[in-house]
Amino acid sequence: MKGHAMFTSNFERVGIIRPPLNAVTIARGHPRCKGGWKAHLAPGVEGRAYTALAPSWAMLKMTADGYDHEFARQLAALDPARVFAELGENAVLLCFCEKDQRCHRRIVAEWLEDALDVLIPELGQARDDTYTSMNENYPFFFGYEAKAAWVERKLATGPAPAEEPAPPTPLVPAPKSTPAPRRQISTRQTWNPATGQWEPAK
Numbered sequence: 001m002k003g004h005a006m007f008t009s010n011f012e013r014v015g016i017i018r019p020p021l022n023a024v025t026i027a028r029g030h031p032r033c034k035g036g037w038k039a040h041l042a043p044g045v046e047g048r049a050y051t052a053l054a055p056s057w058a059m060l061k062m063t064a065d066g067y068d069h070e071f072a073r074q075l076a077a078l079d080p081a082r083v084f085a086e087l088g089e090n091a092v093l094l095c096f097c098e099k100d101q102r103c104h105r106r107i108v109a110e111w112l113e114d115a116l117d118v119l120i121p122e123l124g125q126a127r128d129d130t131y132t133s134m135n136e137n138y139p140f141f142f143g144y145e146a147k148a149a150w151v152e153r154k155l156a157t158g159p160a161p162a163e164e165p166a167p168p169t170p171l172v173p174a175p176k177s178t179p180a181p182r183r184q185i186s187t188r189q190t191w192n193p194a195t196g197q198w199e200p201a202k
Helices: 011-016 065-076 078-089 104-116 144-157
Strands: 007-010 020-024 047-049 092-095 187-190 195-199
Touching: 007 011, 011 092, 065 092, 065 104, 078 104, 092 104
Parallel strands: 007 092, 020 047, 020 092
Antiparallel strands: 187 195
């Protein structure tokens, strides 16, 4: 597994996904929008569902602790290596939740990170700026500070992360440009396609 080429995001932001990435919903249900959510994907981006990682309808009606207990059991019954392979390294895992908040897609991402020693950031964010769960109901939780330190070590010592495809500017011809250079992975930066430079993550 080379660097990270798997990400998380939400349905509201499916329009920023660009090939070779593909959209994989792990939500129970999907947005009620004209043409369905796949109609909002960019050309060349495939969309599919992976229901093994979706919470049940019954779980969605539970208390937070009850939900966590059941979802932890659900993940424990799965083989993370097989799940990662079936999702594919170019997958963007989707659900409904806004970024930077408690969300099952980030629980799934951290479950895979812990089991497989990979990094799975939120699409458009550096991993060290991506929301980190502080939920003690999952066996792979080992404290926010320890997790943050692990991410920093992984960024500093692991292979360079995969570069996200930059979305084209709507209705404006994209200028010819050179590919984004390899980022200095020990710093918190994100690629800005408008300036053609790595900039400090906001």
